[in-house]
Amino acid sequence: MAExxxxxxxxxxxxxxxxxxxxxxxxxxxxxxAQEQTAVAVARNYKFMCSEPGQALIKKDIEELGxxxxxxxxxxxxxxxxxxxxxxxxxxxxxxxxxxCNIREQCSWVxxxxxxxxxxxxxxxxxxxxxxxxxxxxxxxPVTPAVLVVGGGIAGIQAALKIADGGRKVYLVEREPSIGGxxxxxxxxxxxxxxxACITTPKMAAANAHPNIELMTYSEVVxxxxxxxxxxxxxxxxxxxxxxxxxxxxGVCQEKCPWKTESEFDCGLGPRKAIYTPFPQAxxxxxxxxxxxxxxxxxxxxxxACLKFCERGAVDFSxxxxxxxxxxxxxxxxxxYDLMDPSAISRLGYKRFPNVITxxxxxxxxxxxGPTGGHxxxxxxxxxxxAIIHCVGSxxxxxxxxxxxxxxxxxxxxxxxxxxxxxxxxxYQFYIDMRCYGKGYEEFYQxxxxxxxxxxxxxxxxxxxxxxxxxxxxxxxxxxxxTLVGRPLRVPVDTVILCPxxxxxxxxxxxxxxxxxxQSADGFLMERHAxxxxxxxxxxxxxxxxxxxxxxxxxxxxxxxxxxxxxxxALIDAGTVKLEAATATVSEALCHGCGRxxxxxxxxxxxxxxxxxxxxxxxxxxxxxxxxxGACAAACPTGAISIKHFTRQQILAELEALSGxxx
Amino acid sequence: xxxxxxxxxxxxxxxxxxxxxxxxxMGVLGVKWTELEDWNCCGAASAxxxxxxxxxxxxxxxxxxxxxxxxDLVTGCTRCYLNLIRAMHxxxxxxxxxxxxxxxxAEAGVQYAGTAxxxxxxxxxxxxxxxxxxxxxVTQPLNGLRVAAYYGCCQGMWTYAQFDSVxxxxxxxxxxAALGAEVVYYPLKTSCCGGSLSMSKRSVxxxxxxxxxxxxVAAGADCIITACPLCMFxxxxxxxxxxxxxxxxxxxxxxxxxxxxxxxxxxxPKKLGLHRNVVPPDPLYRKIAAGAAASSVEAVASGxx
Numbered sequence: 001m002a003e004x005x006x007x008x009x010x011x012x013x014x015x016x017x018x019x020x021x022x023x024x025x026x027x028x029x030x031x032x033x034a035q036e037q038t039a040v041a042v043a044r045n046y047k048f049m050c051s052e053p054g055q056a057l058i059k060k061d062i063e064e065l066g067x068x069x070x071x072x073x074x075x076x077x078x079x080x081x082x083x084x085x086x087x088x089x090x091x092x093x094x095x096x097x098x099x100x101c102n103i104r105e106q107c108s109w110v111x112x113x114x115x116x117x118x119x120x121x122x123x124x125x126x127x128x129x130x131x132x133x134x135x136x137x138x139x140x141x142p143v144t145p146a147v148l149v150v151g152g153g154i155a156g157i158q159a160a161l162k163i164a165d166g167g168r169k170v171y172l173v174e175r176e177p178s179i180g181g182x183x184x185x186x187x188x189x190x191x192x193x194x195x196x197a198c199i200t201t202p203k204m205a206a207a208n209a210h211p212n213i214e215l216m217t218y219s220e221v222v223x224x225x226x227x228x229x230x231x232x233x234x235x236x237x238x239x240x241x242x243x244x245x246x247x248x249x250x251g252v253c254q255e256k257c258p259w260k261t262e263s264e265f266d267c268g269l270g271p272r273k274a275i276y277t278p279f280p281q282a283x284x285x286x287x288x289x290x291x292x293x294x295x296x297x298x299x300x301x302x303x304x305a306c307l308k309f310c311e312r313g314a315v316d317f318s319x320x321x322x323x324x325x326x327x328x329x330x331x332x333x334x335x336x337y338d339l340m341d342p343s344a345i346s347r348l349g350y351k352r353f354p355n356v357i358t359x360x361x362x363x364x365x366x367x368x369x370g371p372t373g374g375h376x377x378x379x380x381x382x383x384x385x386x387a388i389i390h391c392v393g394s395x396x397x398x399x400x401x402x403x404x405x406x407x408x409x410x411x412x413x414x415x416x417x418x419x420x421x422x423x424x425x426x427x428y429q430f431y432i433d434m435r436c437y438g439k440g441y442e443e444f445y446q447x448x449x450x451x452x453x454x455x456x457x458x459x460x461x462x463x464x465x466x467x468x469x470x471x472x473x474x475x476x477x478x479x480x481x482x483t484l485v486g487r488p489l490r491v492p493v494d495t496v497i498l499c500p501x502x503x504x505x506x507x508x509x510x511x512x513x514x515x516x517x518x519q520s521a522d523g524f525l526m527e528r529h530a531x532x533x534x535x536x537x538x539x540x541x542x543x544x545x546x547x548x549x550x551x552x553x554x555x556x557x558x559x560x561x562x563x564x565x566x567x568x569x570a571l572i573d574a575g576t577v578k579l580e581a582a583t584a585t586v587s588e589a590l591c592h593g594c595g596r597x598x599x600x601x602x603x604x605x606x607x608x609x610x611x612x613x614x615x616x617x618x619x620x621x622x623x624x625x626x627x628x629x630g631a632c633a634a635a636c637p638t639g640a641i642s643i644k645h646f647t648r649q650q651i652l653a654e655l656e657a658l659s660g661x662x663x
Numbered sequence: 664x665x666x667x668x669x670x671x672x673x674x675x676x677x678x679x680x681x682x683x684x685x686x687x688x689m690g691v692l693g694v695k696w697t698e699l700e701d702w703n704c705c706g707a708a709s710a711x712x713x714x715x716x717x718x719x720x721x722x723x724x725x726x727x728x729x730x731x732x733x734x735d736l737v738t739g740c741t742r743c744y745l746n747l748i749r750a751m752h753x754x755x756x757x758x759x760x761x762x763x764x765x766x767x768x769a770e771a772g773v774q775y776a777g778t779a780x781x782x783x784x785x786x787x788x789x790x791x792x793x794x795x796x797x798x799x800x801v802t803q804p805l806n807g808l809r810v811a812a813y814y815g816c817c818q819g820m821w822t823y824a825q826f827d828s829v830x831x832x833x834x835x836x837x838x839x840a841a842l843g844a845e846v847v848y849y850p851l852k853t854s855c856c857g858g859s860l861s862m863s864k865r866s867v868x869x870x871x872x873x874x875x876x877x878x879x880v881a882a883g884a885d886c887i888i889t890a891c892p893l894c895m896f897x898x899x900x901x902x903x904x905x906x907x908x909x910x911x912x913x914x915x916x917x918x919x920x921x922x923x924x925x926x927x928x929x930x931x932p933k934k935l936g937l938h939r940n941v942v943p944p945d946p947l948y949r950k951i952a953a954g955a956a957a958s959s960v961e962a963v964a965s966g967x968x
Contacts (some may be wrong), residue, residue: 345830345831346830346831462850464850465850466850466878466881467852468874
């Protein structure tokens with residue numbers, strides 16, 4: 001039933017936001033001006049509208065004056081639109097009868113002169129739009145009580161375990177043959193120096209054994225459909241060529257396999273076979289066969305050593321790729337990071353000199369299960385002097401401007417480990433700033449500093465083998481400026497360890513597209529709010545945790561993983577989700593079924609359907625998937641699509657009030 | 664594309680051999696240009712010490728003249744390029760500097776709006792002409808010739824240039840590969856030759872020059888290639904002094920890049936100013952001739968398929 005517009009009663013509430021708004025906008029004058037606008041029944045101002053008394057003020061007016069529209073002139077709707085919608089609802093008013101008018105970010109913060117005049121124009125426009133606002137109904141739909149966790153590093157494992165402990169089903173998908181991620185590659189962890197594998201493997205085993213976790217390794221998510229609470233994901237399970245239910249993990253196949261290549265897990269420093277588990281503690285402890293290397297696969301049945309020697313008959317070359325579909329209510333993306341390849345910075349000599357290595361290579365060289373059995377041996381000898389170069393590709397305008405946040409600390413750890421394992425070793429740290437900010441980190445820095453490490457503040461310009469003196473002969477020379485002294489410096493060493501930047505996964509763009517996420521300028525996946533919603537994303541129901549969101553250490557990664565688990569549990573345990581009411585609708589009489597809405601929609605909400613008896617197909621918009629962004633309405637050539645809460649009438653009224661020109 | 668060629672003082676004076684080689688090579692490549700009329704000195708390394716504004720206004724006048732002629736300004740001198748691109752960058756990105764420089768230029772009756780582009784001869788050769796065309800023009804491939812590609816420090820200061828990496832320039836290497844030469848690993852490729860220290864403080868300058876020569880010799884190079892007239896002058900002229908400091912005798916030819924290109928194009932040495940080089944490049948001619956002979960034997964031996 002159409003509303004009688006004579007009964008429209010608007011209340012306008014001008015917020016001072018302390019001095020944020022009142023410092024530049026004359027709030028008294030703005031309130032008087034608001035009072036004069038069409039259908040405005042009351043206009044007031046208050047120091048903080050979002051505070052309890054501010055909210056009570058609005059509520060009281062709605063109840064006592066019978067307001068049926070509310071305009072709050074304050075900050076951006078991002079933070080407080082939910083607050084004031086709640087106030088309206090509490091007072092019995094439909095929450096969509098509220099309009100937020102941003103006179104802070106878009107006015108008081110960016111203008112010195114004329115801020116009051118601009119605020120007036122904005123308030124008049126908001127009141128004009130509010131006049132045409134309509135009540136909308138929000139709907140709730142049931143939630144599938146399961147979670148998909150993508151990525152089996154420490155972030156994914158922790159998130160999966162916590163959700164599973166909460167009694168919910170988890171699908172944990174990992175593309176490598178084993179879970180464990182980068183953490184299982186590390187030797188020791190700072191600042192406590194506990195063995196990384198020793199604290200990771202129990203978590204890996206627990207994830208494998210948990211009745212609520214379905215582990216899918218050697219698998220990748222290839223398609224995601226649906227919306228918050230009700231996602232459908234398709235997972236490609238690559239063939240292992242080994243039957244997981246028969247294999248006991250005895251390892252005979254790996255012993256007998258004659259075909260070798262460089263181990264990815266050991267950064268190419270050691271060998272692996274064509275049939276392999278990446279490392280001894282792999283979970284699941286079931287090998288995979290590398291189809292590129294396996295002669296049985298490449299040369300049509302020649303070889304077959306593994307087949308012959310497996311007593312259980314677990315080797316199965318008839319396996320093929322399988323697609324599995326799962327239904328979940330929430331998704332946690334924990335896809336991690338890539339370590340930058342420092343050969344891009346050619347002056348540092350990586351790949352040119354065999355004794356220039358990366359931090360991850362050093363982790364493997366230091367590790368008891370690594371290619372050297374834990375003896376630090378680089379290019380065939382034990383280094384007596386080591387230079388550790390920080391910020392390789394991090395904090396560098398040419399590569400990544402951000403700080404990778406873990407390098408200072410692991411560089412200190414390296415120095416400690418080298419001095420522990422190599423007698424009389426000399427270690428040089430080439431740093432820009434020492435950033436040791438976490439709990440126990442500064443203490444670790446002090447401890448390492450007292451162990452006789454040489455700290456040189458300066459970013460090396462070159463690592464060269466060109467000797468300029470007798471003592472440099474046969475060494476690598478780190479050329480640098482000691483910026484504390486203001487002197488150029490040449491430091492001859494046996495080995496150089498580079499600390500390369502942690503960077504977004506090379507396929508972060510595809511992952512972002514798959515899960516409808518955005519990337520920040522540095523390439524990492526973007527959270528919804530840098531401070532207050534660190535794991536939520538612009539796509540409701542999809543959360544990002546760990547290094548997929550940006551470089552971080554293990555404690556921060558685990559904290560985020562648990563935050564993601566809490567978010568996912570809160571979502572699915574609510575049983576239902578509220579759907580956006582301000583969605584797009586189609587006037588089928590105007591629609592030609594051209595499909596532009598289908599092409600432009602990021603959320604796959606519209607589909608072109610053929611109605612019974614109608615020769616012309618029309619667009620049908622899934623109300624659960626629509627976010628009300630308006631892209632389809634703007635693209636629609638016939639004007640068939642309109643967005644609830646942003647109707648043409650509402651927007652034109654707003655424009656007319658702003659411009660003073662009838663539109 | 665219209666080019667206004669800016670030789671600069673060195674190339675039109677003490678480093679005539681570089682100029683002769685550039686003109687000869689560009690002729691073979693079919694690049695047509697006219698010399699910028701009424702050009703002035705870029706300020707070299709001296710103007711900055713006199714006045715900051717002067718150090719920008721001197722190169723800016725040349726850019727203004729090129730802008731008037733609706734042309735790209737092209738230079739073959741590393742230092743001129745550095746001064747010109749520095750002026751261009753500041754004028755394009757800082758309105759205050761642009762206004763101050765233009766106030767000076769107004770006295771000379773010109774203005775620089777920042778639209779005329781600056782190009783290096785190498786930029787024109789690699790990006791406008793193309794390395795495939797360069798390779799086609801080669802009649803005497805430099806097979807077997809081991810070359811130390813010495814870029815010098817000024818090229819390492821082309822922070823605002825877009826056509827090559829500042830930290831790790833490779834344009835010489837790519838060009839030399841197109842000529843058939845073998846580029847040796849030369850870790851001092853962007854180190855400084857001491858610039859004018861060879862005149863003002865000989866012991867320091869000659870020591871740096873000695874480092875550069877020794878590294879080239881150690882790398883087994885037949886010659887050193889440079890694109891900077893001052894590097895060319897230093898590395899050629901002070902081999903004796905440098906040798907005394909380093910306790911050795913240096914006798915390694917140092918050529919301007921365009922001179923070696925000219926040899927690969929089969930141009931007579933005299934046309935490339937090679938008779939003016941302080942260290943006679945004669946051993947190179949024999950090596951190039953032998954390399955070319957060897958490669959033609961190889962071609963005959965492998966025969967047409």
